[in-house]
Amino acid sequence: MAPRSDEQFEAMRQNTIQRITHSALQLFSEKGYKNTSVAEIAKRAGISKGLIYNYYDSKEEVLKGVIEGFRSMKDEIVQEGVTIENALDQFFMMIEHQIGFVKMMMSFSLDVNEMPIVEEFVHEKAEEGIQLYTPLLEKIGFEDPETEAWFLSTLLQGTAILTIVSHEDYPLEKMKKKIYQRYKINKA
Amino acid sequence: MAPRSDEQFEAMRQNTIQRITHSALQLFSEKGYKNTSVAEIAKRAGISKGLIYNYYDSKEEVLKGVIEGFRSMKDEIVQEGVTIENALDQFFMMIEHQIGFVKMMMSFSLDVNEMPIVEEFVHEKAEEGIQLYTPLLEKIGFEDPETEAWFLSTLLQGTAILTIVSHEDYPLEKMKKKIYQRYKINKA
Amino acid sequence: MAPRSDEQFEAMRQNTIQRITHSALQLFSEKGYKNTSVAEIAKRAGISKGLIYNYYDSKEEVLKGVIEGFRSMKDEIVQEGVTIENALDQFFMMIEHQIGFVKMMMSFSLDVNEMPIVEEFVHEKAEEGIQLYTPLLEKIGFEDPETEAWFLSTLLQGTAILTIVSHEDYPLEKMKKKIYQRYKINKA
Amino acid sequence: MAPRSDEQFEAMRQNTIQRITHSALQLFSEKGYKNTSVAEIAKRAGISKGLIYNYYDSKEEVLKGVIEGFRSMKDEIVQEGVTIENALDQFFMMIEHQIGFVKMMMSFSLDVNEMPIVEEFVHEKAEEGIQLYTPLLEKIGFEDPETEAWFLSTLLQGTAILTIVSHEDYPLEKMKKKIYQRYKINKA
DNA sequence: CATGAATGAGCTTTCATTCAT
DNA sequence: TATGAATGAAAGCTCATTCAT
Numbered sequence: 001m002a003p004r005s006d007e008q009f010e011a012m013r014q015n016t017i018q019r020i021t022h023s024a025l026q027l028f029s030e031k032g033y034k035n036t037s038v039a040e041i042a043k044r045a046g047i048s049k050g051l052i053y054n055y056y057d058s059k060e061e062v063l064k065g066v067i068e069g070f071r072s073m074k075d076e077i078v079q080e081g082v083t084i085e086n087a088l089d090q091f092f093m094m095i096e097h098q099i100g101f102v103k104m105m106m107s108f109s110l111d112v113n114e115m116p117i118v119e120e121f122v123h124e125k126a127e128e129g130i131q132l133y134t135p136l137l138e139k140i141g142f143e144d145p146e147t148e149a150w151f152l153s154t155l156l157q158g159t160a161i162l163t164i165v166s167h168e169d170y171p172l173e174k175m176k177k178k179i180y181q182r183y184k185i186n187k188a
Numbered sequence: 189m190a191p192r193s194d195e196q197f198e199a200m201r202q203n204t205i206q207r208i209t210h211s212a213l214q215l216f217s218e219k220g221y222k223n224t225s226v227a228e229i230a231k232r233a234g235i236s237k238g239l240i241y242n243y244y245d246s247k248e249e250v251l252k253g254v255i256e257g258f259r260s261m262k263d264e265i266v267q268e269g270v271t272i273e274n275a276l277d278q279f280f281m282m283i284e285h286q287i288g289f290v291k292m293m294m295s296f297s298l299d300v301n302e303m304p305i306v307e308e309f310v311h312e313k314a315e316e317g318i319q320l321y322t323p324l325l326e327k328i329g330f331e332d333p334e335t336e337a338w339f340l341s342t343l344l345q346g347t348a349i350l351t352i353v354s355h356e357d358y359p360l361e362k363m364k365k366k367i368y369q370r371y372k373i374n375k376a
Numbered sequence: 377m378a379p380r381s382d383e384q385f386e387a388m389r390q391n392t393i394q395r396i397t398h399s400a401l402q403l404f405s406e407k408g409y410k411n412t413s414v415a416e417i418a419k420r421a422g423i424s425k426g427l428i429y430n431y432y433d434s435k436e437e438v439l440k441g442v443i444e445g446f447r448s449m450k451d452e453i454v455q456e457g458v459t460i461e462n463a464l465d466q467f468f469m470m471i472e473h474q475i476g477f478v479k480m481m482m483s484f485s486l487d488v489n490e491m492p493i494v495e496e497f498v499h500e501k502a503e504e505g506i507q508l509y510t511p512l513l514e515k516i517g518f519e520d521p522e523t524e525a526w527f528l529s530t531l532l533q534g535t536a537i538l539t540i541v542s543h544e545d546y547p548l549e550k551m552k553k554k555i556y557q558r559y560k561i562n563k564a
Numbered sequence: 565m566a567p568r569s570d571e572q573f574e575a576m577r578q579n580t581i582q583r584i585t586h587s588a589l590q591l592f593s594e595k596g597y598k599n600t601s602v603a604e605i606a607k608r609a610g611i612s613k614g615l616i617y618n619y620y621d622s623k624e625e626v627l628k629g630v631i632e633g634f635r636s637m638k639d640e641i642v643q644e645g646v647t648i649e650n651a652l653d654q655f656f657m658m659i660e661h662q663i664g665f666v667k668m669m670m671s672f673s674l675d676v677n678e679m680p681i682v683e684e685f686v687h688e689k690a691e692e693g694i695q696l697y698t699p700l701l702e703k704i705g706f707e708d709p710e711t712e713a714w715f716l717s718t719l720l721q722g723t724a725i726l727t728i729v730s731h732e733d734y735p736l737e738k739m740k741k742k743i744y745q746r747y748k749i750n751k752a
Numbered sequence: 753c754a755t756g757a758a759t760g761a762g763c764t765t766t767c768a769t770t771c772a773t
Numbered sequence: 774t775a776t777g778a779a780t781g782a783a784a785g786c787t788c789a790t791t792c793a794t
Contacts, residue, residue: 002754002755002794003753003754003756003793003794004756004757004794008794013757016757016758032222032299034220034223034299035222035299037783037784037785039783048760049759049760049786050758050759050786050788051757051758051759052786053787053788054756054757054758058785058786059784059785059786106349107299109352109353110294110295110298110349110352110353111220111223111299122353123354126350126353126354127357147362147366150358150359151363151366153346154347154363155343157345157350158342158343158345158346159342159346162314162341162342162345164298165297165314166310169314169315170338171335174338175338175339175342178335178339204775225767226768227767235776236775236777237768237777238769238770238777239774239775241769241770242774242775246769247767247768247769385753408598408675411675413787413788414788414790423755424755424756425755425756425790426754426792427753427754429789429790430754434789435788435789479674482670482725483674483675485728486596486667486725486729487595487596487598487599487671487674498730499733502726502729502733523742526739527739527742529722529726530722530726530739531718531719531722533721533722533726534725535718537670537674537721538690538714538717538718541690542690545690545691546714551714566774567772567773567775567776568772568778569773573778577778580778601763602763602764603762603763612780612781613764613765613781614765614766614779614781615780617765617766618779621765623763623764
């Protein structure tokens with residue numbers, strides 16, 4: 001019988017990679033990286049332990065894969081004509097829909113685990129934030145827009161962490177409103 | 189040799205417990221809970237591995253011990269006559285001098301799902317914060333003091349995490365000033 | 377496309393087998409049997425892993441194939457009119473040009489206890505040597521030619537192993553000369 | 565209760581180390597390094613897998629331990645007043661009583677396993693042999709004693725390997741006699 | 753005949769915990 | 774009370790082998 005075509009193989013590969021990164025993200029954010037075993041990732045992905053090593057050289061590479069997935073997804077926002085409102089919308093969208101990933105990244109950035117890719121990513125994001133917010137805040141009249149950008153970052157990071165940790169009690173909607181107000185954004 | 193008195197034994201016990209929790213706190217905040225072995229704690233404490241199990245039933249109990257240490261230490265602040273200024277001073281003191289512990293607790297609250305004591309502690313702290321700040325903020329004229337208390341918590345948590353993660357870039361002093369100003373506190 | 381003829385298929389088969397045994401021999405002697413993976417053999421042979429199992433039932437069978445290749449190659453020498461000089465020439469030719477195979481075989485005969493075919497082959501070779509050398513040595517006047525045959529084998533095995541292990545220091549040419557002299561062979 | 569004394573601990577340690585190196589030597593020479601698992605070593609030593617790692621950092625370190633054991637054992641021979649007879653006696657003693665270790669070392673020196681300690685040891689032994697034999701052979705009248713030393717080494721290595729491989733057929737006693745005769749040693 | 757994704761047993765190693773002294 | 778040797782479950786990873794196409 002003829003072997004599978006390249007397209008077939010590629011489709012299988014992509015499907016498997018999807019399953020791996022998907023399960024890994026779930027588990028890493030649920031239980032942390034250290035508390036998640038490769039066996040568990042495999043189990044949740046519905047594949048064998050060994051297969052993971054067909055795609056990633058190590059558990060750490062799986063993590064990198066997960067992060068890369070997000071990295072390649074983000075550049076859309078940094079565009080012309082973006083406003084502070086867009087940026088905040090974007091942030092709250094993430095909080096509301098990708099909280100798992102956010103949790104995982106926060107968890108990593110606190111774990112001092114000698115993972116260059118994580119530190120890099122976190123630094124990159126922090127700097128990116130400042131560089132994105134500063135001109136937008138200047139545009140709407142802040143006198144020291146860079147300091148205000150750090151203030152905004154502080155608020156957003158605080159929002160993220162409290163959303164994760166005190167999910168039930170935290171009045172996310174009210175905070176959101178207060179933050180939007182600070183920047184004169186009127187959400188009906 | 190004359191047998192030691194009960195007091196002497198008790199003093200030895202307390203000393204040993206001190207050494208264990210002290211080393212554990214250091215290591216947990218340096219390397220994380222999972223990355224710290226019981227052997228390392230013992231080594232840094234200058235005692236044997238076995239002795240730890242004379243005082244704690246498990247590594248997790250050691251962690252509880254560390255947390256309890258902080259728990260029992262905090263109630264001093266919640267006193268009569270305390271002002272919002274005192275509370276913020278207290279918080280920034282912690283950020284500046286106990287960042288290791290803060291980091292450890294944040295790390296735990298993100299990482300570990302199966303550690304009731306940690307979640308409890310984190311919740312307790314969050315609630316305590318709200319309950320402490322609310323009346324203080326009311327006193328200085330905030331209309332919706334509870335919402336403002338959450339806003340303040342958001343700011344403080346954000347400050348903590350950015351201090352930990354972006355230590356070199358984060359303009360802590362400027363943030364501090366902005367926060368104090370918000371609450372009309374004039375630090376010369 | 378016209379279906380290939382049986383001869384064509386057979387030629388393809390032979391070609392594939394060749395590539396497999398060739399790569400396997402190379403790798404086994406470079407890195408040892410245990411340190412060589414089936415994947416590597418396939419890669420060096422330029423075929424897929426699975427195809428190897430079309431020709432051999434297991435990695436061990438591949439090894440057998442390699443050995444068989446040598447087995448079937450040797451009988452030429454044991455001919456009429458052969459002299460001790462021919463036999464030694466043959467041996468040193470092997471040392472000088474097939475050291476990889478020699479090394480592999482030695483390695484196996486020392487390493488592996490559960491590979492009947494290897495032990496068999498080694499025994500066979502040893503016995504073959506004795507049976508080949510004995511009459512030749514008798515012809516040139518040795519009183520106890522069988523003992524001398526063992527002595528010669530000892531010398532040759534020692535030469536082989538030292539050539540492999542102390543390649544840089546071992547004075548192979550001098551040893552060769554001494555051995556030829558012992559049997560009154562005058563190589564100008 | 566008082567903890568065990570230092571002497572008691574040391575005795576336990578020595579006993580365990582003995583058991584580990586003993587089992588390891590046995591298994592490595594029976595089945596080769598790669599074919600022996602740490603679990604097997606532990607089982608034969610009558611201890612747990614984990615305990616081995618209390619004494620050695622890795623399986624490779626266990627091997628080093630085994631080799632070191634022999635290394636430290638050998639220097640006795642290289643003494644004043646030693647004769648070629650003593651040296652040969654020593655060698656055959658080894659062949660007759662330590663064949664397991666010899667087999668293991670030969671196996672390693674053939675396995676190209678990137679084990680510096682093994683290669684070092686083998687080289688050391690080879691050179692040591694030449695340097696030991698050369699003056700002894702000069703003393704008994706050999707014209708080119710260094711070349712003869714290599715010839716002798718060749719004979720001894722050949723003897724070793726044939727003893728290992730063709731144990732049942734190899735006429736060790738006869739070879740021994742022939743070798744002694746070559747050096748004018750008269751063993752009644 | 754040929755492919756390579758997928759499996760799972762087995763390997764080395766780590767480490768919280770136990771226990772005889 | 775104090776010690777550290779000893780245990781064993783579980784982790785990350787490798788690789789010979791299978792199988793749908």
